[in-house]
Amino acid sequence: MRIDAALGDIEAVLGERLSRSRPVREQHAQSETHLHAGPPDAVAFPRSTAEVARIAEICTAHRVPMVGWGAGTSLEGHALALKGGVTIDFAQMDRILELRPEDMIVRVQPGLTREGLNAALRDTGLFFPVDPGADASLGGMAATRASGTTAVRYGTMRDNVLGLEVVLSDGRVIRTGTAAPKSSSGYDLTALMVGSEGTLGLITELTLRLHGQPEAVSAAVCAFPDMGAAVGCVIETIQHGIPMARIEFLDAASVTACNAYAQMEMPAVPHLLIEFHGTEAGVAEQAERFGEIAAEHGSADFQWATRTEDRARLWKMRHAAYRACLALRPGAEGWVTDVCVPISRLAEAVEETQADLAASPVPGPILGHVGDGNFHAILLVDPQSAEELAEAKRLSGRMAERALRLGGTVTGEHGIGFGKLGYMEAEHGAGWAVMGAIKQALDPLGLLNPGKMVASA
């Protein structure tokens, strides 16, 4: 690694948009969670694909690591420069390149955030559904295969990225996918890049599927006597084929946190937050059928949010749930778990996790995108306490093992970063070595986000 020579060459391309200043570097050593690492050697702010390609060529020539950076909201230390090198911050590549309403697609740069995109789409009748709560960048969301509250209806980034432009480690630029709705042409490089966490290439452009803004929307907050009843209601709703747009679970502790943080007044019992999208008649029909199922599962308190403001407040509260949980224990850091299991095993997975938590000194409110079998315990740890960190590690390890035992995955949506690297072999077995072989084929020098995803050379 010849870092100085590399930075000199990159500076010749970017000028002041290559920063070696301590505050900028420190900013790119931040993570939302308990995971920490030192800063990169410099941060680059490219404005075009050509600039990204030049950076990659230079870094390859000098054997310098390259780490992509979107909005820095990922939860497993994904964007931390474990081996130093250059962090490539896509903040200045945030334009909409082409909107094609007739095809319901949009071509964007990776630094655009999902909220930025949806603000720009407001008057078009279209929207981009993937909703991880945080205002993440679309490049980062593709890189982590993000999802969120609406995946149960609209899918994850896997389903909503139609094509990409990607700069490879050596500076070659490839385009994956087309603007056609489907293709059987060749290996699915789009899907390979989605979820690759910046270890196979740097995404410089995305073609995204858009969806029609629903004609009618209806949301509800439903209290349940216990977690099993809430999960039972979810399973039955899915089996009846009622097309929910969102179905979110909050346990009693999360409800308490949200009440305090967002001035809500929900009873301190498990809740489902649910939303339907469709025509007026369709939504009314769905809501009625869901209401019957929920009542059968003992949901007594049942409030429909029909006004736009009420719904906005509801989802703002849901999106603030992470902060709300953190606020339960001032000074604590969040250790965010993220398992996903087959729906039929969801109640079991949540119950066993609750039992673990009840027996532990570390608090951990539980919430999740239960329509996908996906839930999180937000473990609230004192970052100064080695015991608490060890306990959180044990709890999250048990959740991961449980998810695998039940036929699920150690991460439903947050990804691997370096926080979950230790589970890759358990989840993928010989498949993990195949991932290593692919990494080796595309990034033979191991310069793209080193220390992540695959076994280190």
Added chain:
Amino acid sequence: MRIDAALGDIEAVLGERLSRSRPVREQHAQSETHLHAGPPDAVAFPRSTAEVARIAEICTAHRVPMVGWGAGTSLEGHALALKGGVTIDFAQMDRILELRPEDMIVRVQPGLTREGLNAALRDTGLFFPVDPGADASLGGMAATRASGTTAVRYGTMRDNVLGLEVVLSDGRVIRTGTAAPKSSSGYDLTALMVGSEGTLGLITELTLRLHGQPEAVSAAVCAFPDMGAAVGCVIETIQHGIPMARIEFLDAASVTACNAYAQMEMPAVPHLLIEFHGTEAGVAEQAERFGEIAAEHGSADFQWATRTEDRARLWKMRHAAYRACLALRPGAEGWVTDVCVPISRLAEAVEETQADLAASPVPGPILGHVGDGNFHAILLVDPQSAEELAEAKRLSGRMAERALRLGGTVTGEHGIGFGKLGYMEAEHGAGWAVMGAIKQALDPLGLLNPGKMVASA
């Protein structure tokens, strides 16, 4: 390649289930289309993953090609053993391994066909939607990333395969995906294998997503004054977000073919065949709104098929359309084209293709899954005529170039096989070399379905 030694070793494992007989080998040199090649050296009929893994080990040890075979219905010579070796026919691996209605998934062996699966699901309230017309094997459908009439609503094999078991060229067995609805764990090896046409591994098991059988179904046959009106109707229906389960286009020539072959009496003008799935009320609402749009686009003759028998007859006719077209010209072979473009360019793509065909001596009825922007011209060629074959090649080349120019793909659903290898570089540019690198990483000796998908070593 030490073929005799390899066959001896495989025979020791499979006994009579390794066939060197000429008829069996010839049967595995058949293709549905104008593409032909010599037979493999032998055909293996394994019954378990372990047997497939042993075959792969033996073939690798002796440097012998391995070619997967499902139902042999692919249309670009995919399953032809271009370099000889062993064809692995999955016909005897056709069991349902595990049905999990609560999770709406099923685990199957690759040789099971989609009709076989749906017959077994009939009384469960569930079905598997991907419908390529032919009674293809599920392994072959995954390998070609197949779709068909219902993709506009339920997606393609990309969307409906949740996980796989795959035997790699050296005999290692990997499992991709999990039984959970989504995951952000690692590179998406499932998506990489789907559409890889047996060049990266042999699929020995699939976990598939099932869907609820719709409560209500309604289908219609609508005649349009011209192709532009029919396509305009499709585009507007999509933009209104009306959730069609199927929307198929037949041009006047296809209609004539179907009338003759299936004793139908449609007027000889372009038609749309459409189907809605949902609740009684939902389907009625959708049908009404579609009816309005179709009428605005000049659809005069408009027949609803409400009875199950009428719908069955309708889709049987659609599925027989290929044979119906072949019957237009006895003795002809089909050269089936398969392009896919963004919806907004569909009318243009079909019109230009029709103009080409009008000026050509080779007949080519056009039909397609227009809700996806996907259509086929069935070129009817005299296999003895070098001029006609050259003309068909020219026509299909122009369709492929047109699709790329309009932002689409050279194959919407049939895949590459060896018929379309010549377009890979034009469609993927530098991405094709990346595919080559992945092939090299997973199958370094190039033994899996050689001569397909990537540039030959």
